[in-house]
């Protein structure tokens with residue numbers, strides 16, 4: 081009998097010898113991820129109040145089609161299905177959503193908190209056998225490395241948005257002037273956090289040098305690998321901070337656009 085099955089024979093689902101409050105962590109993760117999913121879905125379907133002057137909500141960037149001045153190719157295309165409400169966010173959010181859904185850290189977190197499989201470390205799970213991610217549908221999680229390529233593109237796009245958020249239209253002359261608003265800082269922080277999350281990805285670390293047998297023979301790859309490893313050690317923190325901040329960035333731009341927040345210009 082395999083050692084892992086000895087445990088399943090002795091214990092039923094949710095049983096454990098742990099004395100600590102092991103259920104608190106998966107419970108909090110369930111609440112946090114559920115709140116994010118509800119807010120992000122609501123915001124993505126709004127289709128309005130996603131831009132304010134130089135600011136563009138990261139949920140809507142890049143705005144491939146849309147009605148704001150940030151749109152790349154103009155307004156809603158004629159081929160958009162009538163039965164589907166139009167929102168520029170629906171065209172792009174699948175990419176960062178896929179990146180997070182297949183992320184190694186989030187997988188470990190939501191397998192525990194949403195599927196209770198297992199509910200926590202050393203707590204019995206509902207199944208008798210360990211299947212791993214070797215068969216359908218979980219083998220699809222291997223697509224993560226491809227979402228990484230898209231996520232890298234998004235980091236550069238959001239960094240460019242942060243740069244654009246420093247250029248304001250002068251109400252008198254109508255010219256663009258350099259400045260700094262609270263919204264500029266919000267969007268810049270978002271780009272930095274997203275970069276920290278993306279460049280600390282396990283797949284990125286492999287991409288920049290993890291596939292080599294002797295890394296020391298390639299100094300550039302070794303430096304890149306060390307940098308990615310440094311971010312990777314705090315990947316969970318980057319994951320949570322960037323998740324919270326991307327939602328907050330959308331909220332901030334939305335509140336400014338609705339006239340509820342006043343964007344404070346620092347200079």
Ligand code: FES
Pocket residue numbers: 179183184185186224277278280281282283284315
């Ligand atoms: Fe988390 Fe790749 S492992 S983003």
